[in-house]
Amino acid sequence: MTLKPWREVAVPHQDVLKGTFQQAEFAADLSRVHAGSATEEYQNPVLFFQRTFITEGMRLLLDSVVKRLAGKGGDPVIQLQTAFGGGKTHTMLAVYHLAKGEAPASDLQGVPAILDAAGVTELPRARIAVLDGIKSSPNQPVVREGQAIRTLWGDLAWQLGKAEGYALVADADASGTSPGKAALEALLARYAPCVILIDELVAYVRQFEEGKTLTGGTFDSNLSFVQALTEALKAVPTAVLLASLPESDKEAGSQRGVKALEALAHYFGRVQALWKPVATEEAFEIVRRRLFTSINDKLAMESVCRAFADFYTTHRDDFPAETQEGRYYQRLLQAYPIHPEVFDRLYEDWSSLDNFQRTRGVLKLMAKVIHRLWKDGNNDPLILPGSLPLYDADVRNEAIYYLPQGWDPVIERDVDGERAETTEIEAKDPRLGSVQACRRAARAIFLGSAPGSTNQLARGLEQERVLLGSVLPGQQVGLFKDALRRLNDRLHYLNHANNRFWLDTRPNLRREMEERKRRFQDKEDVFPAIRERVQRGLASGVFGGIHVFTDSGDVPDDWALRLVVLPPDAAFTRSGQSVGLERATEILKKRGDAPRFKQNRLIFLAADYDSVSRLKDHVRSYLAWRSIVADYKDNRIVLDNLMARQASASLEQAEETVRRMIRETYKWLLAPMQEARPGKGLSELRWEHFQLNPGAQNWSQEIERVLKENELLITEWAPIHLARVLKDWFWKDDAREVSALSVWQQSCQQLYLPRLKDDTVLQMTMAAGAESRDFFGFAQGKEDGRYVGFSYGRRHLPILDASLLLIEPSAAAAHLEALHAAEEASRAKGAEASGGAATSSVLAGGGTPRAGDSAKGGYATGSTTAGQVVKKQFYGSIELDPFQAKKQFADLVDEVVQQFTTRPGVKVKVTVEIQAESASGFDGSLQRVVKENCNVLKFKNAEFESGAD
Incomplete structure (x- = not known):
């Protein structure tokens, strides 16, 4: 339902509509109404009551006045004590028009109900005296029809009875002394029913100085007049007094005003009916x-x-x-x-x-x-x-x-x-x-x-x-x-x-903050603050190094995987060429002025172009709040407690906002890629971009997740994939083997090859594929067309060095067959030379001959020739370097122990003996740790001794 506008329901008065109202028109002036010179709305009783709402307080007051003037009771003295602008004068005007009777009561809106309630059929017209404390002067007589009137009581008597009334108090007026209760009682009785309206009495009385007599009397004589008047009113049943007093000492003005207010309030308080009009x-x-x-x-x-x-x-x-x-x-x-x-x-x-x-x-x-x-x-x-x-x-x-x-x-x-x-x-x-x-x-x-x-x-x-x-x-x-x-x-x-x-x-602190924001420059202040927080938020993880806002010359060109974070002015956008890609390409291709070779070791993190301006603005806000808090702590600025708390809270909020905005802004992972097509060479450099989730709990883990899921980074590699890469790019033409180290180095340099986390990934992949004959064979070198340290189809932990070769499977199989043939021929030749029957031998390597086996006699025979002694036991000992013991022991197991464990019926016993000496002795904590670990590993003997004296 459409609601009607107020302008269609309530129409303002013409003076409001036209804007022709005067400021003074809102101020009811009792003296001007009494003199007949007020505006029509105040002077005309009918208009006055049309625009006057009779409040509950005013109704009670008018009821009391009506009863008093009709001789039916009512209060003789009514004090109107309200706050400044509280309607005192307006209330007096209502009494004025009601008592004067210039218009029938039936024409005055709201008045007939008051008369009915009071039981008054017709209100008698009353004489009215108006004493205005602001208009009257204590030292300047008023001349009325040739008669000089000096005091308030003289003015009161003149207004009630003209010259005849004045004569009753003439002597008191001339001398400036109070006429006394009897004289005032006679005056009121003669001219009753009457209404006395005294406005701003304090403003008049406070003008009298202590001990100084003016034409209007003295301070004390005026207070005596008030006292006598209030007492006289009680004796005249159809006389009533309304007087206004200010509510506070501040409205009373000077010290004399406060003193006058206290004295008048005391005297009025003896007979008054205190009234506070106008509820909200x-x-x-x-x-x-x-x-x-x-x-x-x-x-x-x-x-x-x-x-x-x-x-x-x-x-x-x-x-x-x-x-x-x-x-x-x-x-x-x-x-x-x-x-x-x-x-x-x-x-x-x-x-x-x-x-x-x-x-x-x-x-x-x-x-x-x-x-x-x-x-x-x-x-x-x-x-x-x-x-x-x-x-x-x-x-x-x-x-x-x-x-x-x-x-x-x-x-x-x-x-x-x-x-x-x-x-x-x-x-x-x-x-x-x-x-x-x-x-x-x-x-x-x-x-x-x-x-x-x-x-x-x-x-x-x-x-x-x-x-x-x-x-x-x-x-x-x-x-x-x-x-x-x-x-x-x-x-x-x-x-x-x-x-x-x-x-x-x-101005609130925000304005101070805004002004300070303008001091901070991008290069000098904003970018370093962003850089600090990016560095703080990223952990190395899979990366060998993280380079935040680093020049190309300072990003190493080595074998480690590196994350390069581009500065905010090198942002990325998916729509069209961006500064971010240009800067990334520059770093990718060059290290300073020199060309970069290991291009496949770089991943880039770039800011979102549309978010950079907001990030910089938030960082400036943070820097501004930080400077305000710092200045407050160092007493360079003064803040109240509330503002200090607000500044600290705003700093915390700004810091959290910057942290969140950095995550929302730095959300693009950029990876350089190339395609190598047979017969067509390399494609142009292209950039793959992937978006990070800014809400992820751990920023570094989110980067790692995106890299792995999109195969931008390989942390675990299956041997079949390595074999395919070797077949596609390394076993070409007559090359039947390739240096493993070269494969690793080429993967770091060529953007069309897989990007491995590190060389350990390649080493583990080779080890995983060593036992199968489907992928590759190994050799530690090649001499005169023969592979040295050849291994194919058996467990092997290759060491990635310059000598390690990866052999194409068919070439490895052919080489293995050649070794078998050579072995058979050698065995047949040996049997012929000894005149015995041919014997079969089984290589200790589980059928896989090792380079140098024949030269060393490093194989076991399946049977013995006549006259030979059967050797049924083997014992060997070796001292290991304590710093390389782990590697040496692994080699020992692969090269010796496994020669026995792979043979059926062979029982192998390996004993490890550890001896350690210390000239200064072992402390208690070391002894406790070693013994606990030995117990866990089930050592038979593990004791510390004092040694020979």
Whole structure:
């Protein structure tokens, strides 16, 4: 359902619409009304009561006055003690028009009900005396019809009875002494029913100096007059006095003013009826009557208020608890077309300002607000705090008039206007701009925090109250929450803590941070900070070295696998050629000025082009916050406790943001590749790119995962793949073998070959394929066409050195057959020479002859010739180098022990004897460790001895 705008339901008075109202028109002037020179709305009793809402307090007061004038009781003395601008004078004017009787009571809106309640059919016309403490002068007589009147009591007597009345107090007026209770009682009795209205009495009395007599009497004589007058009023049943006194000592003015207030309050207090008018809800109607003619569509008004109340109930978690109560709907009705939150902030917060008049100040401000909104065609259903047109000079000046210096730039920069940050944010984000979320939220914060930014215990406005002052039914609350987050990030005068927002004339730390951000340069400050964090976040892992933002001359050209991290100004983008690829190609091809040979040992990590600017901005923010915190700790700047906590929290948040942004920015792995096509040579260099997951827990492990899954790096290699590479690229033409070391070195240099983690991967692959005859054979060299140290089809742990050869399987098989044939021929020749039968022999290597076996007699015979002694036992001993024992023992097992274990029926026993001596002796910890380890390894004997003396 579409809600009617307030402008279609409540029409403002003409002076508000046209903007022709004068500031003074909001100030009721009792003396001018008494003199007949006030504006029509105050001078005409009918108009006055049309625009006056009779509050509960005013109704009780008028009831008392009516009863008093009719002789039916009522209070003789009523003291109106309210805050500045609290409606004292307006209340006196209501009594003035009611008592004077210039218009029938039936024509005065709200008055007949009061007369009926008091049981008065017709109110008698009363004589009225008005004593204005500001208008009267203690040392300057007033001349009335030729008669000089010096004192308040002289003026009172003249106003009640002209010359005849004055004659009753003439002597007292001339001497400046109080006429006394009897004289005043006679005066009041003669001219009753009468009403005496005394306004700003303290302002008059405080002008008398101690011990000094003026034409108006003395300080004491005036206090005596007040005392005598209040006593005399009790004796005259149809006489009543209304007097206004300020509520606070500050409003009383000087020390004499405070003293006068205390004395007058004491004397009035003896007979007064103290009255404090205007509750906040009643102020709703006061303002509405003064600013708007009438509500011409009650149904539309109720519909709007119901929509707001239902909206708040639906989103109960986002709005203050009071909006969930049923009576909030009634508050909306009472305040319409102004939202209750506007009144709450003005009456609760702004009225605490020294010079903000409680009712008059609200009227002046809202009159200008309504005039501008009407002129601009504002179509809000209600006038909310977020509706205030602070972009308007008149409205802005009226608001900041009551505030300390310095608020104009706050509004212009952060809150409202063409140059405001809020306007700029909304221009860039149509979601926020469509509902003016930023401006409305900032206006609500201003109205709720500006008057209390220096004196509130809990500073600022809760988020729920900001939303209450800015969101309209049907709008997304989340959009305004997002706007608040944006404002908190961008505004220079906005502060935020403990879910409260407030504006201050002092720039917040964010502005200081923004100014400091401009000091930091990319090369000198930003890049080193990024470099430090990248280095901190990466572990070497599979890489032999990590080079962050390193020049090509400083990246070694060796056999180790290296990760090169490109600087932010060498970012990568998938769309088109990027600086990152150019820089990577430069490092890949050259080391400084020299060519790079081992190109297949480099992997590159590059920044995302679209994220670099944000990363640099966040790093500048971090550096700025870090400098602020450092300056605070070193006492170079002064911060209050709240700002210091905010700075520390912002630094922590900025550091975490930088860490996250580095992961999000450095997300591209770049690997150089080439293809080698038979007969066509090498292809052009191309780059494969793979994206890292920025949310991975461990950055280095994520890089390793991507490398392995995309086969950019091989950490484990199957022998069949090595055999295929050897067949494709190394066993060509007449080359039936290739140096294993050359294979490793070529894999480090050529981009078309697999990229191995290190030479151990190749060594393990060769060892895994050694037992099979499908992949390759081994030799430790080749002499005169014969392989030295030949091994094929048996377990073998090759040592990757310059002599190790990898032999093509068919060539290895042919060589093995040749060795067998040579062995058979040699055996046959030996048998023939000995005259015995031929014997069969089995090589100790399990049928695999080793280079030099025949020369050494390194084989075992299957039978013995006649006359030979059968050797049934073998014993050998060897001393191992303690520093190379592990390698030597492995060779011993392969070359000797396995010769026996592979033969059926052979029992092998291997004993290891360890002897260690120390001239200084072994300490207890070493002895304990060695014994425990020996027990675990099941040593038969393991003892420490003292040795020979």
